[in-house]
Amino acid sequence: MTSTHPGVTAGAAxxxxxxxxxxLLGVGPGLVERHLVPLLGAGASDAAxxxxxxxxxxxTIAALAILGGTLSGVRTLAAGGAPARNAGIGGAIGLGGxxxxxxxxxxxxxxxxxxxxxxxxxxxxGALVVLLQVAAEELYFRGLLQPVVARAWGNGAAIGxxxxxxxxxxxxxxxxxxxxxxNLVLGGVLFGWLAxxxxxxxxxxxxxxxxxxxxxxxxxxxxxxxxxxxxxVLDLDLAGAARWGGSAEGLNxxxxxxxxxxxxxxxxxxxxxxxxxxxxx
Numbered sequence: 174m175t176s177t178h179p180g181v182t183a184g185a186a187x188x189x190x191x192x193x194x195x196x197l198l199g200v201g202p203g204l205v206e207r208h209l210v211p212l213l214g215a216g217a218s219d220a221a222x223x224x225x226x227x228x229x230x231x232x233t234i235a236a237l238a239i240l241g242g243t244l245s246g247v248r249t250l251a252a253g254g255a256p257a258r259n260a261g262i263g264g265a266i267g268l269g270g271x272x273x274x275x276x277x278x279x280x281x282x283x284x285x286x287x288x289x290x291x292x293x294x295x296x297x298x299g300a301l302v303v304l305l306q307v308a309a310e311e312l313y314f315r316g317l318l319q320p321v322v323a324r325a326w327g328n329g330a331a332i333g334x335x336x337x338x339x340x341x342x343x344x345x346x347x348x349x350x351x352x353x354x355x356n357l358v359l360g361g362v363l364f365g366w367l368a369x370x371x372x373x374x375x376x377x378x379x380x381x382x383x384x385x386x387x388x389x390x391x392x393x394x395x396x397x398x399x400x401x402x403x404x405x406v407l408d409l410d411l412a413g414a415a416r417w418g419g420s421a422e423g424l425n426x427x428x429x430x431x432x433x434x435x436x437x438x439x440x441x442x443x444x445x446x447x448x449x450x451x452x453x454x
Contacts, residue, residue: 179325182245186321190241191338194313197233198345205229219402220295227302231309238312249316253373263367263376267383270363270437275392275409277429283413289393291404299390299403307381308374314339314361315368315377328369336361352416353426359434360384366441388424397423 205226213221242249253259278284291299314335323331340348340357348357364377389395393405397418400408411418411427418427 183322183325186318190318193237194342201230223402224302227306231306235309235312238317241317245321247317247320249312251373252375253371256375259371259376260379263379264383266437267380268387270433271384271387273436274424274430274433277432278411278418281417283411283417283419285410285412287408289406289408290400291406295403296390300386303386304382307385308378311374311378311381315364316374319365319368332362332365336365350422350426353422356425356430356434359438363438394424
């Protein structure tokens with residue numbers, strides 16, 4: 174495949190990669206529920222079932238990403254330069270973004286506070302499950318598809334196209350509102366920018382994990398209302414206007430999340446632009 178014209182390879186990667194992910198997300202959960210969940214027994218906990226789903230579905234996604242990288246000559250597992258430093262930056266960006274979004278929700282008056290219910294071991298197990306999920310997504314979208322497309326059409330086009338695909342495929346996961354899709358595109362741009370800027374997946378994985386992990390396991394905002402199967406340190410529910418998070422999609426479908434993503438993303442993009450002197454050089 175490496176001898177094929179880069180444009181053909183990029184187009185095929187988007188079509189085949191998107192199709193394979195759509196097929197997996199469309200039929201995979203049903204197959205897991207019918208054939209694997211019964212193996213856990215009738216008394217299996219919600220946490221055990223969730224772990225099985227994530228390992229089966231997202232483990233397959235990670236394997237497909239690595240296989241695709243081997244076939245296309247892309248180093249899917251490349252962490253990038255200074256991975257520890259970039260992971261720290263990515264994690265700080267993720268935590269900062271979710272913090273800004275929660276602040277807007279609080280200002281809008283939709284945050285309702287409750288007590289958390291997560292045991293330490295359950296929270297640690299949940300963190301590993303979230304890490305597997307976000308790592309698989311980043312391997313697939315930013316580790317495989319984005320570099321393949323970038324070889325043909327450059328980083329800007331690759332980040333944009335892969336971010337749109339990333340958002341559209343989340344329709345299969347229940348992201349239905351237009352605001353959710355816009356937020357997913359913006360999140361994809363953020364993770365894609367981190368991958369392109371650092372040269373690998375350590376930074377976007379850290380940012381994605383910090384955002385999703387804290388949303389689920391620290392603040393208890395996903396699902397809304399209530400907490401997930403692994404519990405949460407806090408239990409913040411959002412009740413009120415859907416545009417500020419008071420819907421089943423919670424913060425992810427809120428204008429506050431959109432503002433937070435723009436607050437984080439726009440300065441990064443502006444800072445990354447070369448000065449006129451550097452551009453002329």
